[in-house]
Amino acid sequence: MTLPWRRAPRAALSSPLTLVVAAVTALLTCFLAAAAVLHSSAAAGATVRYQTDKVCPDAYGPVFTKPRVERSQVPVLVGAVERHAAEHGFGTPVVSLFTGVNRDTEFNGTTYRTRLAYRDGGLDHLRLLEGSRASGLWMGRDLARSEHIGLGTRGQRGALPPVTGIYADLYNPAPRYWCSVQDLAVQNRLVDTLTGSVIFATDRAAFDAATTETTVLERLSITFEAPPPATLAQAEDRVERSEALITAVRDDLTRRGLGDVLPGGVPFERSAEIAQQAEGNVAFSILPLAVLSVLVGCAGVGTVGLQWYQRRHAQVRLLCARGSGPVALGALAVAELGLPLLGGGLAGMLLARVLLPWYGPPGPLDADRPWLAAAAGLGVLALSVLLLAGVVAVRVHREFQLSRAAQRRRGLRLLALLPWELATAGFAVLGWNRLSAYGGTSGAADPLPQVDPIALTYPVSVVLTVGLLAARVAWLALRASHRVRLWSRPPLQLAIRRLAGARAPVTGVLVIGVLAVGTLAVGTSIAAGQQQALRDKSGMFVGADTRVDTEPTVGRGEVPLPEPIRHRSTVVGQLTGTGSVVLVVDPATFQDAAWTGHLPAEQTRALLDRLGGGAAGTVPALRIGHTPGQSTELPGLPDARAVADLEMFPLIGSQPGYVVSRASLSAEQLDSIPRWTVLSSAPLSTVTQAFAQAGLAHPNAVSRATALDALPFYLVGWTFSFVTVLGAVLGVVAVLALLVAVEVRRRQNALAGVLALRMGLRPRALLGSHLVEVGALAAFAVLTGVVSGITVAGVSVRRFDPARWLPPGSGLPNLAPFVGSVLVVGVLVVALAGWIAMRSVRLARTAELLRA
Incomplete structure (x- = not known):
């Protein structure tokens, strides 16, 4: 007789759905394990590249x-x-x-x-x-x-x-x-x-x-x-060789008597230290999420083991009766599902490496990091195989050797009744308290933000808490759904009964769906918000794409701006003396050259137009950062008469100040302005070259690209890009779980659908019933995930800002594309699930269903 262990791989083909689920679960788990290693190494490479662009080639x-x-x-x-x-x-x-x-x-x-x-x-x-x-x-x-x-x-x-x-x-x-x-x-x-x-x-x-x-x-x-x-390893090697060369030269000169x-x-030693710290910060920040994701994947493998046990229950019972032990039956599960797990795990590790440019920081990897990522993936794969065998072995031991199946079910019901959402909510509160210091820096010598992984998990903890609460509400509602009487609308009534008949899968899919959508919203919002904050802060600080100081003759208009930049630049005067910063602008050219991204173009033009005219002894002004004690006296100029109030303005920021038009000032008043600055939308090299060719001084030249240290913003963005990856993986898991749940109930749905059609229900109504069933679950998950994710991102995005002292504060980007994409994907998944359910009804044979 052929032993079942020898024919197990062929026997597994009798249930292709289980093979697919096992392979995909291993793929996603190993993908996340390998991606965490590659992500942190790519962050180090990206930091090295950023530092090499900042420091001198020498x-x-x-x-x-x-x-x-x-x-x-x-x-x-x-x-x-x-x-x-x-x-x-x-x-x-x-x-x-x-x-x-x-x-x-x-x-x-x-x-x-x-x-x-x-x-x-x-x-x-x-x-x-x-x-x-x-x-x-x-x-x-x-x-x-x-x-x-x-x-x-x-x-x-x-x-x-x-x-x-x-x-x-x-x-x-x-x-x-x-x-x-x-x-x-x-x-x-x-x-x-x-x-x-x-x-x-x-x-x-x-x-x-x-x-x-x-x-x-x-x-x-x-x-x-x-x-x-190019990489952190190359940078560290170069630092070590440089230090060795310096030591050798010093010893040589000492032997010659020169000392x-x-x-x-x-000089690059500091850059290498920053890159090393960046890798550690990213790795330390994503570690809790990586461990959580791997545990979720391992739980999925355990669920696959339970499904295999239920499907092979009769064979397992027969083999137990013939003397096979728990370990041997666990090995039988591995013999059937081991190849799908191995293939899925290897595919996940390969995808983690191939897709790194799309989800990871834009940096090269150290030579040993792909091997380390492969080792992490293989370790998780080995753990998954052991977990699969262990789950089956424990079930066999408890049911056939200890006869504790009933106690186990009672224990599971007790676990379901525990208020897990209170634990996640407490963890979220702890993360919120730690989040207040996350975006701070240790000083100018340490440009990277402080790392607190508990603070980083705050958004995910909130989303998970909301998902558990939603699942609790759905569970209670489905338990009470037997009281609903909507037989006047049969499609709706049937949909409710089908949901009530599968409460456990429904709540599981709901939790994963809310967590997936919410995590995607958090990762996308905060990562994009940091990029937007970097653009806005640098624009507010510089005032334009390029800023250079210039000579008073240019500021007064006696010498024109160089021709190459004349139509893309504006001249701004600055003076202080009463505690307020005063900007003297040219309304005709200011909007076309300066950075005004915080205001709509029409509003900017309207505000600048209001600076014309003025009563005797006063000058119209835009009041910036108004404070109760802000004086209206301007040094050497008429008193300011506020025509509008703004929270911030280019060059001034949110400091108290005024913006006046140069057309409102006389020639003598323009002569009293001590500092003149040129704001231009042209690149820095173009501006400086034009000034040099014209023989004009241009000190303190600065551009938006180099005005601020962008590395802290990049680091926060890289960290939350991994959160986005986690959300995408959970989204795939949620979609697969939904489709698998529909497919697992294929025979039951087919029989119920055929009988409903024989009783007079129209096919269109039956399709609508399935769409209502799946659509209600998907809509609830998407709506809850989007609302919770965007809300928690909006609350916490400012606390992840690494430069809170510089206005404007970090905010949410335009999330309309993200929400639209999630809705489109949800509609497609619902349509696919409805098609699967109706396909089983169309292909069903009534007699065989009744006989089964």
Whole structure:
């Protein structure tokens, strides 16, 4: 006789629905286990990428900087670094040399303030206007053209190498290549009398020839050109090699008797620490949710084991009577369902890796993280297999060896009566109390928000509590539904009776559905809300896409704005003195250039139009951040007459202040304004280049992209993107549970439907009855989940704001697309469930149903 264990895989094909449910359950469980590992590692990679975009390229490796270095020591110091660089995996060092400002550099009989500079490969990052790369000096365009210094000129009465090129002067903000030495390589036009013009030597020999009379250089800088690290492991490896190189160079110089004369540092070490902390923060934050999701998946596997036990009850009883023990029968369940579990688990791990760009942070993974994710998935898969065998073995032991089936059912009923929602509500209250400090930061040295996983689980705890309450209400309503008499509407009455006959599956699907929709709403709302908050806060802080200070002549209108940005910019004056910030704007150009995302365009235009005119001795003004003691006196200007009140305004924020029109001020009053700022919708590089070409000063240039540290906002968004993934997985579970519940009752529904049709019920009415049954359950779950999720997100989104001090506060984004998508999916699922139910009725044979 063939043993049932040997033919178990083929016997499992007799119930394809159980195979599908087992495979999908394992798929989702292993997907979540692997996704948690990959998600946190991707967060580290995304943080490394963000930090590499912020820091100078020279800071990716070790940096040696020696101020006030003796010129005779330069070859010794550079040689020490060159000797040890290759040993630690670094290439040829990039040497930068700068002299101090020479006040008496002579060209054509006139002395100028100049600084001599040299940098390996620096000519490739300068724009040559005239001349060639022949050995000599490159002079900046400003000095050469204003003083008519031509090519071939030798300074210091012929002692300097000839001028072989004219380059375009570097201005702030400097190109990233020069950022580590921009204080010496960039000409500062505002204090030009102190910095002088920067003259670059084309090669080392020209620099040495030009500095023969110089004994002490202003600075020696030795860096390395290297690609930015892509992952946290690469960043940590580079930091370790950099520290080892610095130690080797210091020991070498000490043996030569020079001591620690060449200080070295690893600027990227802090970036690596931040990336490591970001990975830990995300992992620590999503850990409770990941564990919860895996436990839910394991519970699903246990349910699959119970379904298998019920379906194979007769065979299990026969095998028990023949002497098979609980362990052997548990192995029989594994023999039947092991392949679906294995296939689903492997597919889940593969999907977690393939879909990571769609659900995870935009960062590369460390090389070992996919293997770690696979290990986590395999561990969960092994736990699922053991759980399947254990559930079956325990049921066999209790029923056939202890005869405790009745007590077990009473115990289950007792568990159902326990008020579990009180426990989840208490956990939600604890999370709310801890949430007040979640979005705070430890200080400027620690830009990442503090982590509290209990605070993070607050939204999910609230949604789960609402789901349990909804299930409790549905359970009680279905128990009392036998009192409903709606036989005048047979489809509705039949739908109610079918729901009442399956209270346990209905409440289970309801809880999962509410949790899925609510979690999706929470994750989507808070993640999108942080992105919106970053855009709004940076726009309010900068005032436009780009902001630069400018000269008073530009502010007063004596010098026009440069042509490339004239039609995309506006000039704003600022003054203080009475505790209120006063902005002087041009209503004709302000709205087109400034950031006004917090106000509709029509409202902004109407408010600016109200700034015209004014009574004698006053000036019309928009009052910002009104306080009871806010003075209407404006320094050097007429008193303010408020025509409208606003909570916040670009540049002012929510501080007390006024906005007035420059058309309401006289020329003398405009002269008294100490600071003028240009707001532009053009990119920062376009604005600074236009000002530089026009010969206008443009200090304090800032853009929305770099004004705020976006990493804390990204970190909160990455954390809640995993909550969105969890909600999506639970949504799939809820849909499958609903369809499986309909399919499991296929024979019962078919018999009841056939009899109802024979009694005169129309097929359309029967279809409507099934749609009412499934639609009521789906609508209740969707409505409860959407309302609870959006409500808890709206309450908690401000507490997850990492920059609460900066207006505007975080708020909910436009959720109409999300709600519409959920409704569409719900309608499709209801239609599919109704089609499955009606299909069983159409294909049923009445005689076989009655015989069964």
